Amino acid sequence: MLILNADEMWQAVSLPKVMDTVEEAYRIFAKGEFFMPDRPVVTHGDDTLLYMPCFTEKCFGTKVLTLFPANPAKGFPYIDGLMLLNDAESGKTVSIMDGGCLTAMRTGAVGGVGMRCFSPASAHTVGVIGAGKQGFYQALYATCARDIRHIYLYDSFPGKDFGPYVASLQAALGGKQPEIHVCGSPEELLANSEIVVTASPATSPVMPNDTALLKGKCFVAIGSYKPTMRELPNAIWELVDHVYTELPFAMEESGDLSQPLEDGIITEDRVRYIGDYLLAHPVPVPPPPGTTTYFKSVGMGLLDLCVADFIYHEALRTGMGQKVRF
Template sequence: MLLLNAKEVHALARPEELVPVMEEAARLYEAGDFIMPDRMGVPQGENTYLYMPCFTPSVHGTKFLALFPQNPGRGLARIQGMMLLGDPETGQTVGLLDGGALTACRTGAVGAVGILHTTPPQASTLALIGAGVQGFHQCLFAARVRPIRTVFVYDPRPGAAAALCRRLEEELGLEAVACAGAAQAVERAEIVVTATASREPVLPDDRELVRGRHFIGIGSYKPFMREFPRAVFQEVREVLVDVEFAKEETGDLAVPLEEGWITPGQVRTLGKALSAPLDCSGTTLYKSVGMALFDVLAADHLLRKAQALGAGVSVEW
């Protein structure tokens, strides 16, 4: 069995390689050639444990995550966990990867796929709402699929936006500007990425502000979580999602559908958009809640790459 820790996962996860893998996952989702039981979530107070199995003809795996919202205050990542890969022929465990690092990288790649298919090729400015681990990875992967020059960052936590701006400038060479509010960030950008666990919209309910911008929603993954106000849904012609069950799983779709701000016919999966492109001339919205199919294909790619390069630690099991 091959072990890949967080540092090794990050070193192996090249955006130019992972983005096509996530596109392939979107196509496989449309083809239906996989088994993916419903994601099981076990709440423990404000914390959540998630169990996500998925099986394709060539890859078997399960991701186990622990989501602890208070971890950043402890100097730890909010997401902890591991990804297990098994041999489809024998059931033997062949790989164990750091689950937090895998999630960060594959979600960055999923966001980048959304950007590829919902934004104009020349888009060069990005607003980021939420300066956590995922915020960094959204910028990292976005900068590989669009000529991003400037990132405007807002986070209500004192010092969080400024700290991320320094990291973006030092590690990615991007111009990064900490903003005093979400509106200030959004009004200066073409692409707007939300990466929070908010229960209320993190953007102003202002149609003039959101009109003509391109929104990528990464954070909300439960029915009581929302990042987008009504104004966004009043402006979009259709909404792209990664999976059909996003319509029930996230408040960013469940609430607009229940309130009639959009109709079910306006919601389309990303996999369908790969063969029938979206019109990016107006306001666009891509909402991701994630799925285990992304995880197993990303993990399989990283494991194979590690084997070819002699990376990781091999142990007898």
């Protein structure tokens, strides 16, 4: 069995190839070549345990995540956990890897794929609302999806010290060095960003309900995964014909979709699936500048499985990780 920690996982892969793997996972979803039961969610007080099993024709696996909202204030990550990857023939566990790292790696790639599909090819600016762990990797993958020259960050955490965050981001960006700007408000971020990513656990919209501020941007909403969570305001529905998401369950799971559906602001026919888009467009066709687009991700075990299988094979090929005999 191969055990992989976060450093080894990042060293084994290249970000554009993780995005390609995520695109392929969406196509597998659209073709129905998988088995993924609804993920059991266990809540205990404010804390959540997520079990995300999934099978493809090639392999199967389970990501087990803990989401502890009080953790960031204690200096621990909000999301932690493990990914178990199994051989499809024997059921044997072939790899155990860091589930928090896998989540950030594939969720960043999900955002990057959303940008490759739905942002103009000429986009040079990205804004990230919610400068936490996912926001970090959204910014990083944005620079692989587009020629990003300016990154704008906004976070509502009172008195947040952006210094270490910006320094880590600059280090991770390596040779590419877009300018990084910390914004004092979501309005300032919106005024400067062609692509806007929301990556917060907010329960009410993280930006004003103002079509003039939202118009002409590519929105990638990552954070809301419960009906009580919400990042985008209703004004978005005046600007887009439809939203792209991953799977029908997103309409129940995420308040960004369930609330406007319940309130009669949208109907289900305005919800489309990125897998169908990618099957129809083997090479994504970016929209012209000035188009408002909206991609809402809730994540799914199929993404973790495909990315974990990719990491495992890349790690074997490059000699990463520790082999352990059970």
